[in-house]
Amino acid sequence: MKKMLLILASFAFAVEVQLSVDGASVVNDQETGTLSFDILMTSEVEVAGWQFDLLSDGVLSIISGSGGLTAEAGMMISASETTALAFSLTGSTIAPGTGVLVSMETSYDASLAPQEVLINAEEEGVDGNRLIISGPSGTPVLDIDFTAFYTESLENLPIMVEKYELSDNFPNPFNPSTNISFSVASYGEVSLIVFDALGREVNTLVSEVYSPGSYKVTWNGDDQNGNLMSSGMYFYRLDAGEFSQTKKMLFMK
DSSP states (O other): OOEEEEEOOOOSSSEEEEEEBTTBSEEEOTTOSEEEEEEEEEESSOBOEEEEEOOSTTSOEEEEEEOHHHHHTTOEEEEOSSEEEEEOSSOOOBOSEEEEEEEEEEEOOGGGTTSEEEEEEESSOSSOEEEEEEOTTSOEEEEEEEEEEEESOOTTSOOOOOSOEEOOOBSSSBSSOEEEEEEEOSSEEEEEEEEETTSOEEEEEEEEEEOSEEEEEEEOSBOTTSOBOOSEEEEEEEEETTEEEEEEEEEOO
């Protein structure tokens, strides 16, 4: 059984893009020779079209692209072995928001099992792979490169997360700072907020879209404006999808 691994990545543009297999990072594909994955998008601007180039020396070949926000906008998708294009003949656009941009179906050489297929998205790729997302004026609002290749080992790769989790902060009690670790199981909005003993919001440590994975943030005992708080008991709450958990910590000066 071959493991198909997708490394998720996001970028500081008006558009944020990630790759996912059924909302997860690892999928067992039974060595069928096909791999389907979603391109997840959060956009602050309208999207009028996109181009997805997959040049991986035969590792993966595009079969088709379908569904998602692209289909909802009535856009046409044209796909070849290495490139998929989406465009509208009527000038329709995808409104700002979050969702699956498109579901891609690709093929690979199943005889190479049990190796893993790794798709790694990065801002400066070397293999010519590319994703371009354009606005209504035709100007790219996102232009990134990525790599796709086989790897024989999962060593040194990120540990895949299958559940949400909020860990105890460390150190606790603390002065002057403490670390809070948490895990996210699926792509979506995540918030991590610190409250005082009266339930008043003190500081928002996290408020953005996260991909599946494990993360760590540091609280320096200050409020949203950088003012140092007084000693005492504080609470921190993680909200992600339907998951919500609160824990307490002690700040001692």
